[in-house]
Amino acid sequence: xxxxxxxxxxxxxxxxxxxxxxxxxxxxxxxxxxxxxxxxxxxxxxxxxxxxxxxxxxxxxxxxxxxxxxxxxxxxxxxxxxxxxxxxxxxxxxxxxxxxxxxxxxxxxxxxxxxxxxxxxxxxxxxxxxxxxxxxxxxxxxxxxxxxxxxxxxxxxxxxxxxxxxxxxxxxxxxxxxxxxxxxxxxxxxxxxxxxxxxxxxxxxxxxxxxxxxxxxxxxxxxxxxxxxxxxxxxxxxxxxxxxxxxxxxxxxxxxxxxxxxxxxxxxxxxxxxxxxxxxx
Amino acid sequence: xxxxxxxxxxxxxxxxxxxxxxxxxxxxxxxxxxxxxxxxxxxxxxxxxxxxxxxxxxxxxxxxxxxxxxxxxxxxxxxxxxxxxxxxxxxxxxxxxxxxxxxxxxxxxxxxxxxxxxxxxxxxxxxxxxxxxxxxxxxxxxxxxxxxxxxxxxxxxxxxxxxxxxxxxxxxxxxxxxxxxxxxxxxxxxxxxxxxxxxxxxxxxxxxxxxxxxxxxxxxxxxxxxxxxxxxxxxxxxxxxxxxxxxxxxxxxxxxxxxxxxxxxxxxxxxxxxxxxxxxxxxxxxxxxxx
Numbered sequence: 001x002x003x004x005x006x007x008x009x010x011x012x013x014x015x016x017x018x019x020x021x022x023x024x025x026x027x028x029x030x031x032x033x034x035x036x037x038x039x040x041x042x043x044x045x046x047x048x049x050x051x052x053x054x055x056x057x058x059x060x061x062x063x064x065x066x067x068x069x070x071x072x073x074x075x076x077x078x079x080x081x082x083x084x085x086x087x088x089x090x091x092x093x094x095x096x097x098x099x100x101x102x103x104x105x106x107x108x109x110x111x112x113x114x115x116x117x118x119x120x121x122x123x124x125x126x127x128x129x130x131x132x133x134x135x136x137x138x139x140x141x142x143x144x145x146x147x148x149x150x151x152x153x154x155x156x157x158x159x160x161x162x163x164x165x166x167x168x169x170x171x172x173x174x175x176x177x178x179x180x181x182x183x184x185x186x187x188x189x190x191x192x193x194x195x196x197x198x199x200x201x202x203x204x205x206x207x208x209x210x211x212x213x214x215x216x217x218x219x220x221x222x223x224x225x226x227x228x229x230x231x232x233x234x235x236x237x238x239x240x241x242x243x244x245x246x247x248x249x250x251x252x253x254x255x256x257x258x259x260x261x262x263x264x265x266x267x268x269x270x271x272x273x274x275x276x277x278x279x280x281x
Numbered sequence: 282x283x284x285x286x287x288x289x290x291x292x293x294x295x296x297x298x299x300x301x302x303x304x305x306x307x308x309x310x311x312x313x314x315x316x317x318x319x320x321x322x323x324x325x326x327x328x329x330x331x332x333x334x335x336x337x338x339x340x341x342x343x344x345x346x347x348x349x350x351x352x353x354x355x356x357x358x359x360x361x362x363x364x365x366x367x368x369x370x371x372x373x374x375x376x377x378x379x380x381x382x383x384x385x386x387x388x389x390x391x392x393x394x395x396x397x398x399x400x401x402x403x404x405x406x407x408x409x410x411x412x413x414x415x416x417x418x419x420x421x422x423x424x425x426x427x428x429x430x431x432x433x434x435x436x437x438x439x440x441x442x443x444x445x446x447x448x449x450x451x452x453x454x455x456x457x458x459x460x461x462x463x464x465x466x467x468x469x470x471x472x473x474x475x476x477x478x479x480x481x482x483x484x485x486x487x488x489x490x491x492x493x494x495x496x497x498x499x500x501x502x503x504x505x506x507x508x509x510x511x512x513x514x515x516x517x518x519x520x521x522x523x524x525x526x527x528x529x530x531x532x533x534x535x536x537x538x539x540x541x542x543x544x545x546x547x548x549x550x551x552x553x554x555x556x557x558x559x560x561x562x563x564x565x566x567x568x569x570x571x572x
Contacts, residue, residue: 009396011475016402019387019446026443027409030420037420044422090314093307102311104558108322111554113504115521116543119528120325123536131324134340159321162314191303220413223506227525241415248419249511261416272411276404 031265038259044252056259064243065263071150072239075225076218078154079161084211086158087165092199094166095173103170110163118227121156125228146236149229153237157224165210172206173199209278216271220264240264329353329541336537352541362542364516365523372434372509372519373502376441380449380498381491383442388453389479393462403454410447418511425512432514440508445498452497456490457483496553503550520546 006014038056042049094103109117124132127141142152176199184194222241225231231238231246238246244264248257328336329352331345356362391403421440425431430439460483468478484491503519510522518526524546528539 006475008394012390012394012396012399015386015390015479018383019406019450022383022439022443022446023406023409025424026421026440027412027417030417030424031412033423034416034420044419086314086317089310093310093314096303096307098304098307098311104555106315106318107554108551109318111551112322112543112547113521113550115504115506115524116325116547119524119539119543120321122529122534123328123540124321124324126536129337129339129341129536131341131343137340159317162318216411220415222415226507227529241413244413244415244419245507248422254419254423257419258416261413261419264413264416268411268413272408275411276408 034258034261035265037254038262040255042254044248044254049255052255056255057263059256060260060263065260067235068238068240068243068260071235071237072219074150075154075157075221075237075239076215078150079157079218079221080211080215082154082158083162083165083214084207086162087210088169088207090162090166091169091173092195094170103166106166107163109159110161114160114223115227117156117160118224121152121159122228125152143229144233146233149233149236153225153228156228157218157221160224161214165214168206168210169203172203176202205278209275212271212275212278216268216275219268219271325540325543328537329544331537333535333537352538353545355538356541356545359527362520362523362527365518365520365527368434368513368517368523369503369519372437372441373499375434375438376445376502377495377499379438379442380445381495384446384449384494385453385484385487385491386479387446388450389457389483391450391454392457393465393483406447406450410444414444415507418508422511431512432517434513434517436512437502437505437509437517437519440512441502441505442498445501448497449494452494453487453490456487460486493557496557500550500553503546 037049039051039053040049041052041056090106122143124130125142127133127139127144130142132142133139140148142148180198180202181194184198189197220241221239222245225237225239225242226245229237231242240260244257244261247253247260251257327343327345330348330350331342332347332349332351335342335345335347387406391399421436422431425436430436464482464486465478468482469475473481504521505519506521506525509519510525513519513522515526520542524539524542528534528542
């Protein structure tokens, strides 16, 4: 066959053609096109566009950008720190000799489809019949009040992602040699001291990657927020993903949507640089 | 000698003394997190089987006295939902097959050959899963609109396949790495072409990994909401946006019906993950499953 005549490198590139073509068509081109579109005034539904330079960016930085940035940061920090803490606690507990089937049980929240997660918590948070209000004896509209909506969204996302943290951190804990802990406890170190001086340093690398990845994902998370609140009430949960989506598909304003996306990308690139450095280290 | 002798004697005692207390703490943590983690699942299942009049009472009955299958039979009778189900199956299955094909070739190239640009490409593939999909969606909409793919299955399948590639490629690269290169060299000496070696030796040996990668891709396509919501015609929509249209648009939401539907939509995914358990950690640490 023809395989013989190619060099190894040529053969390898040939194997990668379908994959690279998909990356180019579905990720690279749309991404570049989005960054270019940010400098134009363009509608999603009407053809034609006109160059406006930095005007879209100017509009955004003069207003809309800041509340969206704030919401994104609040959501991302909350929905990363909470699953991290819960997942870490659970991983430590499961690593101290509890039966293995427990791990599988805790995967359920993470395994079920994201949109089902949103439906379920919409029902739990329901103002009139919700089980949360039932337990508390209240009729709070958790997702309908600007003061509680963000918290409710973070709780939901935390529920969906703590199992992933648990699995990652448990994998790290299981690579820790038992002798380290035994030696430390022979030397008289208590549980807290051993956690601080043995576990934490051993876990630094994997915990760092898990935290950073979750942070990056949350920074661009869409589904839960969109189904639970649609970015409301009064924009209280409007993050970059929701704002870009709404500007494009509800406001049909492609120019401002992609300009906002450009600012969003800029922030993400910083995070990704951190991630790739950690991954390589 | 005496020093080394006293140590083994003292050692078993220390763990024995601390074990009951740390065990209790571990169980306590599991119990608290278990309530947070599992009570909502319980509530989903219970609501799906609770008669409407009990589900819409306040405060809700935590242990319903009556069980009904009405919500499930209503689901089965709903032709519109059946259409969404068919769309989900078509899109997810084709995505899975296509992802495995494309990512297996790519992973093989990454694993078994050394060439210029390999490492940077591998990092680029890994990093591509971190780009914001909501932003891609905006311009992909325009791309698909211009190519006439907008509204078709193709738009979804091409998107999902691409988004699963990073994970599948990294997963399969790990699997091909465990296939000894000596097998391929032996085949080459016997006169087999590179294609033949790939298809008759490497791919069969990686079969369990290919299945796992396919299941991950299936789950990714099955679960997606925002692309399916935006890039398809209403009659080509998959279950996640389909359920939103069916249940959340109305004035009063039929919660027990929606919970029954949620239950059914989750089943294939749960089944897939039970099968995937042992690939989970490796797959996860290589990158992402759910973004």
